Amino acid sequence: MERYAIRELAHHIGETVELNGWLTHLRSSGKIHFLILRDGTGEVQLVLKEGGNGFQLRGIERLADLEQESALRVEGRVREDRRAPSGVEIDGVVVERTAPSPEYPIQPKEHGVDFLMEHRHLWVRSSRQAAILRIRARIIHALRNFLDEHGFIVADPPIITPAAAEGTTTLFGIDYFGDPAYLSQSGQLYMEALAMALGRVYSFGPTFRAEKSKTRRHLTEFWMLEPEMAFCEFEESLEWQEQLLSAVVQDVLVHSAGDLRLLERDIASLARVRAPFPRITYDQALERLREVGLGLEWGEDLGAPHETALAAMFDKPVFLTHFPAKIKAFYMQPDRQRPEVVLAADLLAPEGYGEIIGGSQRIHDLDLLLQRLKENDMDPAAYSWYLDLRRYGSVPHSGFGMGLERVVAWICGLEHVRETIPFARTLNRVWP
Numbered sequence: 001m002e003r004y005a006i007r008e009l010a011h012h013i014g015e016t017v018e019l020n021g022w023l024t025h026l027r028s029s030g031k032i033h034f035l036i037l038r039d040g041t042g043e044v045q046l047v048l049k050e051g052g053n054g055f056q057l058r059g060i061e062r063l064a065d066l067e068q069e070s071a072l073r074v075e076g077r078v079r080e081d082r083r084a085p086s087g088v089e090i091d092g093v094v095v096e097r098t099a100p101s102p103e104y105p106i107q108p109k110e111h112g113v114d115f116l117m118e119h120r121h122l123w124v125r126s127s128r129q130a131a132i133l134r135i136r137a138r139i140i141h142a143l144r145n146f147l148d149e150h151g152f153i154v155a156d157p158p159i160i161t162p163a164a165a166e167g168t169t170t171l172f173g174i175d176y177f178g179d180p181a182y183l184s185q186s187g188q189l190y191m192e193a194l195a196m197a198l199g200r201v202y203s204f205g206p207t208f209r210a211e212k213s214k215t216r217r218h219l220t221e222f223w224m225l226e227p228e229m230a231f232c233e234f235e236e237s238l239e240w241q242e243q244l245l246s247a248v249v250q251d252v253l254v255h256s257a258g259d260l261r262l263l264e265r266d267i268a269s270l271a272r273v274r275a276p277f278p279r280i281t282y283d284q285a286l287e288r289l290r291e292v293g294l295g296l297e298w299g300e301d302l303g304a305p306h307e308t309a310l311a312a313m314f315d316k317p318v319f320l321t322h323f324p325a326k327i328k329a330f331y332m333q334p335d336r337q338r339p340e341v342v343l344a345a346d347l348l349a350p351e352g353y354g355e356i357i358g359g360s361q362r363i364h365d366l367d368l369l370l371q372r373l374k375e376n377d378m379d380p381a382a383y384s385w386y387l388d389l390r391r392y393g394s395v396p397h398s399g400f401g402m403g404l405e406r407v408v409a410w411i412c413g414l415e416h417v418r419e420t421i422p423f424a425r426t427l428n429r430v431w432p
């Protein structure tokens with residue numbers, strides 16, 4: 001007898017198989033008993049019938065002794081059932097409890113968010129949370145697959161850094177053997193160096209922002225994809241972004257359809273996510289916002305309500321471009337025709353999910369970069385190695401960062417990013 005995962009059972013109809021998993025539900029109707037078993041790859045219903053040869057119990061005396069989340073080993077015959085989520089059911093002949101689960105704390109009832117987050121190590125076992133994490137894994141696979149197939153080389157920047165990439169107010173400082181250092185906000189500066197060596201590169205790893213924010217869009221620790229491209233100017237970078245996101249969404253629609261259904265995600269808006277995406281400038285955005293009563297002065301940054309209002313004006317992601325230089329990072333290339341704005345773009349997701357990608361063309365002129373450091377009261381000595389990139393064979397280059405958890409939240413249709421990562425780190429939570 002062979003042992004299989006639940007996701008493999010549809011290929012073994014008519015066979016007697018062995019399964020390992022955990023019990024999620026048990027109900028009885030007369031002499032017929034129904035057990036729902038999960039193993040991480042899916043769920044399947046085990047049907048036990050009394051009478052005749054019946055079924056064998058091992059490790060327990062009665063079915064009633066089985067608790068929610070008991071670990072089980074079962075044997076049974078695979079039977080096709082098109083009504084079942086997995087397409088099959090199991091006619092069980094052996095049920096063996098291999099580990100008990102007394103008084104499992106998460107029951108089939110409403111629990112508050114704080115309770116669920118305190119028990120996140122157990123909450124991830126629920127079908128909804130497992131579906132989200134499988135979709136997250138699929139998104140990561142699709143991102144890597146697209147970049148690998150298009151000649152990008154994965155390269156890993158350090159997580160401990162001596163200087164800021166985005167701004168000094170959101171850094172987590174650490175003592176590095178007596179010297180000050182920081183947890184990385186972004187690997188971008190290092191990825192620029194690697195692009196000068198390898199052409200097209202990307203990193204994917206954790207980043208840290210000490211933002212005292214309690215919004216549904218923010219985590220203090222999150223994962224970011226950061227591609228960087230030598231000999232690449234602003235327009236080409238936008239094309240890479242829309243091609244990448246389109247490929248990812250379409251991949252998830254195909255390969256994670258079952259999990260999207262489990263989440264009851266309306267996929268109509270996702271099906272429209274195909275390149276090219278619409279583009280509006282910062283100036284055009286201000287005009288549109290004034291028309292809906294959300295006026296801003298030129299030079300003010302957009303907040304969540306502004307991004308939500310703009311995204312609602314389009315039926316797929318939209319690029320917001322050409323921001324005032326004073327509200328963007330020091331390394332962003334000014335527009336030659338209008339130096340007070342930079343060649344930067346934020347990609348806003350539909351349905352109120354806000355910015356999911358931010359990118360720009362980088363300054364490649366040494367004197368201009370030195371000027372921008374001084375304008376931002378930043379010490380050029382702390383960036384001496386970064387300035388070397390402009391001294392030795394500098395070329396136009398561009399890159400962007402994609403926040404994974406926001407992308408997962410949008411694709412899954414979630415209200416809060418805390419469900420998009422196995423163990424969320426927020427302003428008031430660093431446990432479990």
